[in-house]
Amino acid sequence: MSLEMLLLLGSPLAGGAVLALVGHRRYAPELNVAFSTFTLLAAAGLVTRIIADGPVTDLDEQFFVDSLNVFLVALTAFVATTTAIFSRPYMRIERDHGRVSAAGMRLYHSMYQMFSFAMLLVLTTNNLGVMWVAMEAATLTTVLLVALYRTHASLEAAWKYFILCGVGIAQALFGTILVYFAAEKVLGAGAGTLLWTHLDAVKDQLEPTVISIAFVFLLIGYGTKVGLVPLHNWLPDAHAEGPTPVSAVLSGLLLNVALYALVRCKIITDGALERPFASALLMGFGLASVVVGALFLSRQRDIKRMFAYSSIEHMGLVTFAFGMGGPVASFAGLLHMTMHSLTKSAIFFAVGHAAQKAGTQAMDDIRGLIRVNPTVGWGLMLGTVAILGMPPFGVFASEFLILTTAMAHQPWATPILLLSLGIAFASIFGKVQPMVFGDTTAKRLPHSPALIPVFTHLALVLALGLYMPPYLADWYRMAARLIG
């Protein structure tokens, strides 16, 4: 097992164990940040290695990292670290307000590390079965986090989250079994048949009907985790009721990881079937998610719930991009995934502080943030402007690419997409503007908010919007070619 891989998976695991013991201490948040930064360093090492000498398999092919999942690994590690930094003052304030007990803090910190371990495992494993197990583990760890506050709403959200995702994931298991069944015909039984690299090599010899049924089950399974529309019902409740760092990580990272798994299966299905069955399904679900996600926005009263629906809409857009296929569309999809997770986590950081200041998450009671604390106010305003796809920011760059390729290949879809983006803009901006501008009701906070993460994320998104460094561009292009 190469050193980086060992560190990459080992440190969150160790962190989870250590924090399970000392999670309630004063220094626990700093420990949490340390473990996350350590994972980030490992991820950076891995990234340099992948760029230097291409895809690498590890531990006799149980782990496989190519250009597609290495950028997600880097992104996950980075956002996990910044969220850890943000959660330091946030959780302290929550504890001072008495909303989280000492045991709760311990649970929070250990589950946080276990959650990043599960996500990194999903990203790096080569075995579809292990991927399923890790995805299920990710769900389990976050269910407890969502229910941390023990309020009526958070319990309900956690219950729905677990039941719906549990059922969804079960379908994915059945899909994996069918894939294994089809692969067994070609590769014979044994440990190696479920390895993605092997499947990828023989994907054109797999039985089309079985693979199409398998893809349906996988789509329903992982689609529930991505929050595609008919299966999205758990997402707004889960993202709104948990503590804000959890919502940031859920919205920013878990959706990407689920979509990554779905893309892995799509690559196999595309190879097996001639007709574009998989991409048609993805496009259909993607479009439905964008439209319904946008339409939900205007009736929200809770800010985190609104941004959860905005995540559904953006994930729908990325799925639509992967559904269209072709190098440019896949490139745009990957770019949009990165931009969305950076911007959405930045917004949740700002929202977290704003909600703490105003003491509530109802948007009607949060007013005039700029006058109380300009950095939080400007952070929220710039984040909202970025997530709505206003140009100088990178989200517009990827949306531009998606829409322009859509105009070239699927002209019928563009008006629908643009209309829903317009409605989303009208709804979100209409609600955020009075929160940021105007006279204020919020009060100062004991701990000064950690806003470096917000502005580092937004600066990154702004920079990528204007200038894409060449090595990053080729990196995305290689990944896009993989998706095909």
Next chain:
Amino acid sequence: MLAQALTKYGPQLINLFAAALLLLSFAMLAQRRILSLINLFAAQGFVLFLSTMLVAWLTGQHHLYGSAALTLALKVIALPWILHRLIRRLNVKWDVETLINIPTTMLVGIVLVILAFNLALPITMLAGTVTRATLGIALACVLLSFLMMITRSKAVPQVIGFLSMENGLFFAATGAVYGMPMVIEFGVALDVLVGALILGIFIFEIRERFDTVDTRHLERLKERP
């Protein structure tokens, strides 16, 4: 002598176990009382254990013995025990409210079984395993437990539905591909166990918070028109 009988009647025996599994799923669907629901779940686990042992013996797949032992330990002994303790601690009312009455659920169940069968037909054509016929039944069990979760409004029956869906999936695995590789079997079992534990904790929490386990009170998070 037992060995020859087993090898000769093996496939019919497996079909028998599959039919038994299907019957148990239907019974759980129609069950009113939670206690008997748990016992039926344990019975389903036991039938699953027997069929896995038989398949392992017939096909000589040694890792199946391990997974059969795992099923026995987990789904026949551990989980039912946890559920029984849960019921006693919660002293929850015995009867199970269902959202739509039993006859209609049964009708829908039958339709689902027919659907599952002709869906699984193309796969069974290709399956080389001796237990290929059971794939349709496994898919039917999964869909039936899905239906059970939809129609039950109490938390505990939903949990049992979720666990019986796992059983169905496990049976599909043994039926189609003689069980998944060991590491995945172990992972799946671990997930199911942890899942059950968490659900148990949740039910306690809900019980304390709303002094009822009826999920119909869990409807505050919604969109007002």
Next chain:
Amino acid sequence: MISASGLAAQFTELMLAVLLAPLLTGWVNQCRAWLQNRSAPPLLQPYYVLAKLFAKDVVLAHSASPLFRFAPYLIFGCIALAAAIVPTLGTDLPMNAAADAIALVGLLALARLFIALAGMDIGTAFGSLGSRREMLVGFLAEPALLMVLFTASLISGSTSLATIVETLAHKEFVIYPSLAFAGVAFTMVSLAENARIPVDNPSTHLELTMIHEAMVLEYSGRHLAMIEWAASLKLFVYSCIGLAIFFPFGVAEGGDAFGIVMALPALILKLAIGGVFLALIETLSAKMRIFRAPEFLGIAFLLAVLSMLVHVLLER
């Protein structure tokens, strides 16, 4: 293009217009008095009034601004320039190259702007009342006048007044339906613009009815003289425009001095007939309520646009 004879002709026409204007007003007042069988004031009465006013001291309100003091001269200058553009005697005028029909309407509008602003300057109720009504009449009359001039320029293919007069003078006498409509529209507009009876009474001091008089209520002495002179010059300009477009006969083409001298009696004769016609209209019609004026001018505007339409449809 700017020849010596052209300059001379231009200068004579300008001086003629400036000097002859009060005479025309006097003649119109005389005809009106005779038609209403009362004894008429002497023909040169306007000149006496001007001389009297120039001699008097100017009485200014405390809140009068420099604009108020300069406005009369600016108004007089604009309307005098307008008179210089309209070819009354000869058509070889250097000023025609500098300003055409649209510039003529612009100059009259500039004069109206300044008189309205001067009216509002003192800040009394009458001044702003008059300015508001003047601008109401203005914004309906100006487009109608522009449309009349457009019809004429469409017929003659150019907007420069000299070419209009030349082409209309050479055309053999054929009834132009578009010019007929334009003629009616033009008379209605000139009545409104020069504050004649149907729209406004030139000699009234009844606050509720007056438009033009209300704006100049505050003026006195030499300023009032300049304003009165400018008003009569404006009437002269409008009559000359009417003659130039609808009765262009007798105007000397080119720069020959003899032609210009012969054109003078023809001009005086035409103006006299015009004056009688104006007096006739004034005695026959009564002053309209201020909010009948928009309908009156609306009709004029429609007639003017109709004339242009008729020209485009029939006469091409």
Next chain:
Amino acid sequence: MASPLLQVLALACAWIALGALGLLRTSSTAWATRALYPAGALVGLLVAVAGLGALFQPPEALILPLGLPDLPFHVRIDALSAFFLVLLGVAAAGISVFGCGYFRADQGTAPGLVSFYYHLFLASMALVLLADDAYFFMVAWETMALSSYFLVTCDHRHAQIRSAGYLYLLIAHIGAIAILLCFGALQGGSGDYSFDGMRAAQVSGAWATVAYVLALAGFGAKAGIVPLHVWLPEAHPAAPSPVSALMSGVMLKTAIYGLLRVTLDLISFPLWWWGVVALALGLATALFGIVFAAVQSDMKRLLAWSSIENIGLIFAGFGLTLIFRGFGMGALAALALTATLFHCLNHACYKSLLFLCTGSVMHATSERSLGRLGGLIHRMPWVAWCALVGTIAIAGLPPSNGFASEWLLLQAFLFTPGLPQSYLNMLVPVAAAVVALTAALSGYVMVKFYGVVFLGQPREPKLAEAHDAGIWERTGLAWLAMVCVVLGLAPATVIGLLDPVTRALTGSGIAGLAQGWLFLAPIQPERASYSPLLVFAVAATIVLLAWLLVRLFYHGRSRRTRAWDCGFPFLNARMQDTAEGFGQPVRHVFETFFRIRTQAPAPRDLRPVYRESQEDRFWYGLYLPVAQGVNWVTGLVTVLQRGRISTYLTYSFATLLLLLLFVG
């Protein structure tokens, strides 16, 4: 010397740098007003000079390393963008100089932040003019919208300003969506989104019409064309005066630039009936705008509505250009295009001048509604005289530049009867009539604006201590007034400047035929010629001569007394004509345009209150139904999220079965 393109790019970066410097010390006013705005004005001047330099040189293109990997920023400067750069530079110079005196700490936002957005706004407008591919254009376009949004909501303590800002950004965003779709239609399936690619794509037929309609909607939303104009009278008055001057004067012109770029440059063969659509829309906007301007009682809203009117006239000129271009009459298309561009330049100058004057008035009296102003000519002579220059220009009266461009526009209308389409010939006289009516009405509105604000007696006692504009504000006003006068008196030279632009877009120019710099003769001299300098000179001599002769033969004595009160001793300032009063005739004549709601007092009401409000029919006819429609649809969607867990499970169960059936 570096090529003009590099100069303009460097100057745009200079603006951005100035903005960034503003962020260093956001709270100090002196830093912004004494260092940043003067430098911004200088950069503006240099942009104008660079634009002038680039006007006569062949187009120049460049590819910057920024932007998307396979669609980097293309940058190009040709005659059209050079002309608009001149416009931007001239206006920005005057407004920035005025800004030095205007911006103070009490703006509601830190002055440093305001200067950051101000300079970002200028830079993004310059970059919009240089953009040569869809991505860079959209980035610059929406940065312009975003920075101007933050400028509009500078003083965000008032709810009305916040809602104005929101409405503005919403309609700007919807416009941007339409423009993106238009670029999509223009690339014709080739997937190449650089403007050269679009030119090569030679889109024609149905796709070209789709692109044109989308461009009209997108750029019309930003310009304020009738159905999409609702934001303009809300957003421009809400912004600080220099910003509203910039938005009205220059930002609306970037929309015109965009439309010209798309229809005359990217689409190779425009159809003639496109022009009729633009002409009709333009005239409707002009009449609608000026009628509403006449009844406003807030001076900045009055000017905003009059911007809508001027944009309507520009659209009419643009429509005429398309009609001529559609019929292949190059010379007449050049005439109409020259009139349009000349009117853009004039409107930029005199509208900025007037908005800056209102800025000085608000500075001195902190009062914006016309009902509480009056008599300011005595205490603010400098501002009053500059405003008079602006008033004469905007009313389109002879010696001014407004008249020169209106004269050209009317000349263009006069040549239309030669068109092959018969009913088009009939429509054009009506169009000419509407243009004439609009010009006359603008005179009416401006007399109301100038008379009520500057003349008469002060309606509020506190106006007595209104001080005149500071030195910085005076230089800004003087610069813009001087530009207006120069443009007015020397139109032939300006037509010469416009010649390369019209030659690039319509293939022919009209400058060649003018008789030297004195006379302006569009086609032939005997058809029509106009020399503003001669008119001004002769008029001035006559006025001076009259003044001297009167002084010579008679005397210049005068004495002061109370105004004539017709025997009523209690005459006071409240008896003057109010803004509503002055607008009453127009409201009476054009009643159908408004949605009038009057609140008359009851007969025996001891304290009778009479209130009347004119609203915009479009707001109730178009915008509210659309909002209710969207609201209703979102109501439908909430059915999906009713909270019951079993329904959620049924959704995923049903999707599973459906897909399986579909696959099976």
